[in-house]
Amino acid sequence: MLAHLAGSVLSLALVALFVRGVLGQPLMSNSSVAMADLVASLRFDGQGQPVDMAHSEQFSWMYRQMGSEVTYRVLDDRGHTVLAPGLDRRALGSPATEGYFLTTLDGVAMRGRTVAVEHGGRQWFVQFAASQRLNDRLRNDVWLPLVGSGALIGGGVLLVVLSLFSSITVAKLLRPLRDASAQVARITPRELSARLDETRVPQEIRPLVHSFNHALERLERGFKLQQEFLASAAHELKTPLSLIRAQIDALPALKACAPLLRDVEGMARQVQQLLHLAEASEPQNYRFANVQPEALLHDVASYLGRLADASGVRLVLQTDPGLPPWQADRGALFTLVKNLVENAIQHAPRDSVVRVQVRAHELCVSDEGVGVAHADLPRIFDRFWRGPTRRGEGAGLGLSICQEIARAHGATLLAERGEPGLRMRLCLRPSPPGPGQSR
Numbered sequence: 001m002l003a004h005l006a007g008s009v010l011s012l013a014l015v016a017l018f019v020r021g022v023l024g025q026p027l028m029s030n031s032s033v034a035m036a037d038l039v040a041s042l043r044f045d046g047q048g049q050p051v052d053m054a055h056s057e058q059f060s061w062m063y064r065q066m067g068s069e070v071t072y073r074v075l076d077d078r079g080h081t082v083l084a085p086g087l088d089r090r091a092l093g094s095p096a097t098e099g100y101f102l103t104t105l106d107g108v109a110m111r112g113r114t115v116a117v118e119h120g121g122r123q124w125f126v127q128f129a130a131s132q133r134l135n136d137r138l139r140n141d142v143w144l145p146l147v148g149s150g151a152l153i154g155g156g157v158l159l160v161v162l163s164l165f166s167s168i169t170v171a172k173l174l175r176p177l178r179d180a181s182a183q184v185a186r187i188t189p190r191e192l193s194a195r196l197d198e199t200r201v202p203q204e205i206r207p208l209v210h211s212f213n214h215a216l217e218r219l220e221r222g223f224k225l226q227q228e229f230l231a232s233a234a235h236e237l238k239t240p241l242s243l244i245r246a247q248i249d250a251l252p253a254l255k256a257c258a259p260l261l262r263d264v265e266g267m268a269r270q271v272q273q274l275l276h277l278a279e280a281s282e283p284q285n286y287r288f289a290n291v292q293p294e295a296l297l298h299d300v301a302s303y304l305g306r307l308a309d310a311s312g313v314r315l316v317l318q319t320d321p322g323l324p325p326w327q328a329d330r331g332a333l334f335t336l337v338k339n340l341v342e343n344a345i346q347h348a349p350r351d352s353v354v355r356v357q358v359r360a361h362e363l364c365v366s367d368e369g370v371g372v373a374h375a376d377l378p379r380i381f382d383r384f385w386r387g388p389t390r391r392g393e394g395a396g397l398g399l400s401i402c403q404e405i406a407r408a409h410g411a412t413l414l415a416e417r418g419e420p421g422l423r424m425r426l427c428l429r430p431s432p433p434g435p436g437q438s439r
Helices: 002-023 032-041 057-065 132-186 203-250 257-280 293-303 305-311 330-347 374-379 398-408
Strands: 042-044 050-053 070-075 081-083 099-105 108-119 122-131 289-291 313-319 326-328 352-358 362-366 412-417 422-427
Touching: 002 132, 032 042, 032 108, 032 122, 042 108, 050 070, 050 081, 057 070, 099 122, 108 132, 122 132, 132 203, 289 293, 289 330, 293 305, 293 313, 293 330, 293 352, 305 313, 305 330, 313 330, 326 330, 330 352, 330 362, 330 398, 330 422, 374 412, 398 412
Parallel strands: 313 352
Antiparallel strands: 042 050, 070 081, 070 122, 099 108, 108 122, 289 326, 352 362, 362 422, 412 422
8 A cells, every 4th residue: 555655646746747847838839729729710812812810719819908928920931921910010930930939029028839831832831929928927827826736736635535545445455365364363273174265365365375275174184183093092992901901800819910900990091081082172072052050060979979088078069049051062061070070189188178169150179289389380281291299090181181171162271279279260151152163
């Protein structure tokens, strides 16, 4: 747009220079309109002699009112004046030479022009002259102010119109680019199936958009292959682990069997969590429906009751009355809440309380343990990261699974120091997810 405005200003400057050059020339003597009118109005008699100048009213008044300032002559080929507006028959310039001339008539500097005319086989010369002072007066008092103010006003209006037109044009041309930028900003690892509309972008950048869409296709294909490999590996590992456990159970009761069983249990748990992580990372695995938070919370408490009793931890459930249903995938949300509560139990000291609070669009799980250091809070959702105070043998994938499920629900999962302990807050959206989130 700046280049367009610069071009407009340059164009106006060139026009101003041209007008200035034109204004520097005499106005009356160079008038091709006046000369054409004179030549066209020349009348001849039957013998081919010029007898009259049938002037139009556009110019004839000048000779009557300003005889000393504007005049004309018609000369024959010998330089004799045959026609003039008055009785003065003096030639104005070189009798038989076409072109411009300077002369003095009654002490007045004149500038004129001679044009040859052919008629009846003879040549005639038409002369037109105007005084220099009339030329200067018209140029300085009429022509310059009129053209100058007109150029200034016209140039200003032109710049305003060009600026508005350029702004509208540029905005219209860049609108597809802004739309494409907004589409790119919405593409996340969970939205790799999105593609940019190639038909709505300017043709000049269409190859770039086409290449970007192909890059997204390759990225989506690689991401799917990674998830499929993770899920397949987890599935394939479950069977041999089950066989190993069955073989250990069939052995005689030996002291060496207990550590082996614990190792197998740990590996089986890690494989199961890997499978959960692969499933939680795929948006198409979610099916949203109304979920009653009180019922979900009681199911989690029943499922983890034995673990809480074995750890010497008391579960306390607090729910606001009349809670609205949540739009969520019940199985995934059960896994999320279960992992948060289980993680709190694993970090809570004996004879302490793990508190689960549910409000309209928020769930909070807090324990009374040592918590997590401020430096470790950013790492708490990293895969395979385990806190130093954990009592269990988990794989460090539970909170990563929770984070994936929360993202799929458009929710926010936060970890905060509880003073004492750790507080996990799940903030759900008040409105149900749209079609783009509930694939």
